[in-house]
Amino acid sequence: MIRRTRTFVGPLRVVVAEIPGLRSVVTSLGLDAGQLAESGGRPGIARLTAQTMLRGTTRRSAQEWTQAIDALGASSRLDVSSQQAVFHGQCLVSDLAPYLALVAEAVLHARLAQEDLEFVRQQTLAQLEEDSRDTRAVADATWRELAYPPGHPFHTRTIGDEAVVRSATVEELRGFYDGNVIGSEPLLIIAGGIGQAAAVDAATAAFEAWPKRPVRPALSAMAASLASTVRRDVVVPDKTQCDIVLGWHGLPRTDPRYVAARVTNMVFAQDTFASRAGNVVRDQLGLAYYVFSTLGVSPVAAPWAVRMGVNPENVARAIETTFAELRKIHEGDIASDDFELAKDKLVGELDVALESPQGVAQMILEAELFDLGEDHFERYPRQLRAVTVDEVVATARDFLPLDRYALAVAGPPLAA
Amino acid sequence: MSGDLPLTRQLPNGLVLHALEARHAPVVSLWVWYHVGGRNEVPGTTGMSHFLEHMLFKGTPLHPKGDLDRLLARYGANWNAFTNPDVTCYFETVPRDRYATALELEADRMREALIAQAEVEAERTVIVSEREGYENDPSFLLGEEVQAVAFSRHTYGQGVIGSKDEIKLMTRDGLYEHYRRFYSPANAYVVIVGDGEAEDLLLQAERAFANVRGDAPPPPPKAPEPPQQGEKRVVVRRAGGALPMVQLAFRSPRATDPMAVALSGLTVLLSGGGGAGEGASGRSSRLYRALVDAGLATETEASFSLMKEPYLFWIEASLRPNVSHSAVEGAILEELARIADAPLADDEMARVRRQMLAGTAYPTDTTTGRAYQLGQLLSSGAARSIGEWYDRLASLTAEDLRAAAAATFVERSRTVGWYVPEAA
Numbered sequence: 134m135i136r137r138t139r140t141f142v143g144p145l146r147v148v149v150a151e152i153p154g155l156r157s158v159v160t161s162l163g164l165d166a167g168q169l170a171e172s173g174g175r176p177g178i179a180r181l182t183a184q185t186m187l188r189g190t191t192r193r194s195a196q197e198w199t200q201a202i203d204a205l206g207a208s209s210r211l212d213v214s215s216q217q218a219v220f221h222g223q224c225l226v227s228d229l230a231p232y233l234a235l236v237a238e239a240v241l242h243a244r245l246a247q248e249d250l251e252f253v254r255q256q257t258l259a260q261l262e263e264d265s266r267d268t269r270a271v272a273d274a275t276w277r278e279l280a281y282p283p284g285h286p287f288h289t290r291t292i293g294d295e296a297v298v299r300s301a302t303v304e305e306l307r308g309f310y311d312g313n314v315i316g317s318e319p320l321l322i323i324a325g326g327i328g329q330a331a332a333v334d335a336a337t338a339a340f341e342a343w344p345k346r347p348v349r350p351a352l353s354a355m356a357a358s359l360a361s362t363v364r365r366d367v368v369v370p371d372k373t374q375c376d377i378v379l380g381w382h383g384l385p386r387t388d389p390r391y392v393a394a395r396v397t398n399m400v401f402a403q404d405t406f407a408s409r410a411g412n413v414v415r416d417q418l419g420l421a422y423y424v425f426s427t428l429g430v431s432p433v434a435a436p437w438a439v440r441m442g443v444n445p446e447n448v449a450r451a452i453e454t455t456f457a458e459l460r461k462i463h464e465g466d467i468a469s470d471d472f473e474l475a476k477d478k479l480v481g482e483l484d485v486a487l488e489s490p491q492g493v494a495q496m497i498l499e500a501e502l503f504d505l506g507e508d509h510f511e512r513y514p515r516q517l518r519a520v521t522v523d524e525v526v527a528t529a530r531d532f533l534p535l536d537r538y539a540l541a542v543a544g545p546p547l548a549a
Numbered sequence: 550m551s552g553d554l555p556l557t558r559q560l561p562n563g564l565v566l567h568a569l570e571a572r573h574a575p576v577v578s579l580w581v582w583y584h585v586g587g588r589n590e591v592p593g594t595t596g597m598s599h600f601l602e603h604m605l606f607k608g609t610p611l612h613p614k615g616d617l618d619r620l621l622a623r624y625g626a627n628w629n630a631f632t633n634p635d636v637t638c639y640f641e642t643v644p645r646d647r648y649a650t651a652l653e654l655e656a657d658r659m660r661e662a663l664i665a666q667a668e669v670e671a672e673r674t675v676i677v678s679e680r681e682g683y684e685n686d687p688s689f690l691l692g693e694e695v696q697a698v699a700f701s702r703h704t705y706g707q708g709v710i711g712s713k714d715e716i717k718l719m720t721r722d723g724l725y726e727h728y729r730r731f732y733s734p735a736n737a738y739v740v741i742v743g744d745g746e747a748e749d750l751l752l753q754a755e756r757a758f759a760n761v762r763g764d765a766p767p768p769p770p771k772a773p774e775p776p777q778q779g780e781k782r783v784v785v786r787r788a789g790g791a792l793p794m795v796q797l798a799f800r801s802p803r804a805t806d807p808m809a810v811a812l813s814g815l816t817v818l819l820s821g822g823g824g825a826g827e828g829a830s831g832r833s834s835r836l837y838r839a840l841v842d843a844g845l846a847t848e849t850e851a852s853f854s855l856m857k858e859p860y861l862f863w864i865e866a867s868l869r870p871n872v873s874h875s876a877v878e879g880a881i882l883e884e885l886a887r888i889a890d891a892p893l894a895d896d897e898m899a900r901v902r903r904q905m906l907a908g909t910a911y912p913t914d915t916t917t918g919r920a921y922q923l924g925q926l927l928s929s930g931a932a933r934s935i936g937e938w939y940d941r942l943a944s945l946t947a948e949d950l951r952a953a954a955a956a957t958f959v960e961r962s963r964t965v966g967w968y969v970p971e972a973a
Contacts, residue, residue, distance in 0.1 A: 259870055488917060
């Protein structure tokens with residue numbers, strides 16, 4: 134069972150979970166600086182800002198900063214997702230204070246200089262070019278264009294739009310940084326072989342200078358809906374396999390039906406082996422090596438999508454088969470063993486996740502971000518167990534309609 | 550980190566068991582390693598070990614197809630399998646009270662897999678699909694060519710997944726024969742790490758595997774690679790990638806060679822131990838500074854695997870647009886020569902040592918990671934424990950790194966690959 138303590142260091146919420154016996158500590162610093170914070174029409178600014186923050190501080194150059202990180206042997210990265218930018222890291226227990234001091238320097242004293250932006254801009258443009266021939270990236274980008282209107286935060290992948298990347302200015306990044314990185318309600322998770330007092334001391338020393346700002350309104354996204362079926366096939370030259378994204382708009386993590394949706398997702402396609410779609414598409418028919426679905430975790434409805442890699446000759450059959458399995462769920466044709474298996478797996482994974490400090494930190498991050506309650510870790514397995522078949526059917530009908538979805542296929546030309 | 554030797558016991562049937570305690574979470578991680586991989590195959594049967602790995606999930610008389618998957622899923626297990634050039638491995642991390650079931654499943658499929666004809670046919674297209682997914686990746690396409698050119702005799706040149714044509718021609722009888730030959734207690738070992746006393750973990754495993762019978766282990770393949778006498782080069786021209794790429798593969802010694810630990814250290818010096826790209830760490834590495842910071846490449850990676858026999862030290866770089874292959878290749882070679890010429894300064898050596906040691910410590914803070922790391926060291930004979938390997942890394946000197954670089958990064962033992970994207 135996860136036990137956490139919560140402390141505030143200025144605006145920073147610090148949550149600590151001690152795992153005795155470990156030599157390392159995992160940290161996740163969550164900043165409300167993800168895609169949702171990007172103003173309409175400027176996709177990519179969140180990631181550009183995050184990457185530029187890693188190019189030096191007002192106190193030392195990028196090379197000096199990274200040498201200091203590497204001198205600790207710390208593992209660190211700053212990832213941008215739909216909701217947040219999260220500074221993930223791992224260091225030895227003895228190095229938590231100096232490691233957090235370096236993270237704090239990058240976050241609170243980012244330089245965001247013109248030359249830094251230019252470096253990140255060129256790297257990003259190269260990545261966009263590479264992605265243009267990557268079937269998974271093309272399928273994902275195409276699906277987003279189909280599923281969301283321009284201006285919606287999920288219309289574009291986090292890497293952003295090429296025109297935005299080319300035109301972004303230092304002033305724009307600084308504005309985003311000031312409003313969303315510094316001005317966020319930051320959250321720091323610390324999980325590993327360190328006690329609460331020592332962890333809070335390290336966090337306090339690093340982040341006590343975080344300026345307090347007025348609490349800003351909750352992030353939201355413009356309304357979006359799928360009124361019909363939309364499909365686009367994109368030919369990517371000289372490829373062997375097609376990547377497919379079939380998806381819907383999902384539901385917010387705060388929706389009361391979200392836990393049932395997680396069970397629905399597991400019954401349907403989350404796992405290549407334990408879910409219906411994976412079982413039939415891969416195990417019974419041999420149409421694909423990978424088939425899985427993901428349900429977004431976000432304060433707004435985030436993509437709920439099935440992804441698979443399929444030979445072009447099998448694309449139609451793989452899609453038909455996936456829909457056939459979904460149709461069965463709509464009709465309540467769910468074997469009791471499949472239903473119980475889905476719940477068993479979701480509950481069992483909670484215990485197994487305790488083996489890793491990353492797993493513990495991830496569970497705490499979700500609980501804290503969505504205010505799931507002090508007793509969440511006791512209550513959540515019971516919530517999963519309490520989901521009924523009727524709720525799974527209702528969730529599928531509400532959020533995975535058979536006649537309204539977006540479908541993108543990227544790869545070799547499809548057979549006529 | 551000395552003193553973490555696993556509790557080890559060999560059963561009368563030849564199976565070797567290793568157990569370690571990890572008490573921070575209520576789980577047990579069970580790993581069964583078989584000494585069979587890509588190197589045990591001959592032309593015409595490439596990919597057979599990997600194909601077989603898939604078939605071990607397709608049922609036994611006691612546990613029909615789907616039984617194992619569903620049982621493990623029901624426990625929330627973290628489970629999978631992989632095949633590399635040297636070994637095939639199956640693992641599951643399960644809640645502590647499901648350990649006995651995991652043992653029973655693994656002991657059962659050690660000798661009892663059905664490998665039914667119908668399942669071979671159904672799985673064949675899955676494996677073709679797996680290969681086709683790799684073929685979409687320029688790095689795989691180039692790497693496969695470089696590996697094939699780097700070895701003239703040794704079966705390491707064949708890779709692991711096999712050619713698509715040979716996957717399509719694989720027979721049920723061939724697979725079954727391969728299975729009965731290599732899946733035997735005497736040709737395997739088991740690593741258990743988990744929330745229990747090592748002696749107890751071992752005793753339970755002993756009970757599960759004691760009655761499994763098999764033949765003596767087959768002799769290792771004999772196809773020694775002759776010394777390379779000069780640089781080899783390969784160019785792959787495809788429309789399937791947008792950015793050019795350079796790979797360099799240097800002949801490198803086996804895991805038991807005293808130089809192997811220094812070559813592991815060189816991967817950290819060159820690229821931070823993993824890839825040097827978008828992460829915040831690893832950017833002080835030599836190749837990040839020489840290639841990425843210099844605007845020549847978007848990302849770069851150096852890798853060295855602990856193998857049973859002499860293999861390859863790999864370096865890869867994805868080029869920025871409009872940068873020439875020769876410029877990047879030249880920058881890499883220049884950096885390698887610099888490392889071979891003079892020992893690192895004290896501060897850089899201290900940084901590299903810390904990264905090496907932390908990089909060894911982090912995975913062992915998960916039960917699964919600790920089991921994998923121990924099993925991997927044992928598979929190649931690199932060390933008898935994680936602690937032994939850690940101590941060897943800790944004792945590396947700047948001169949050790951320099952000497953390893955000077956011995957390895959030489960013209961006559963390298964293969965250079967260029968991936969050249971072409972217009973569609």
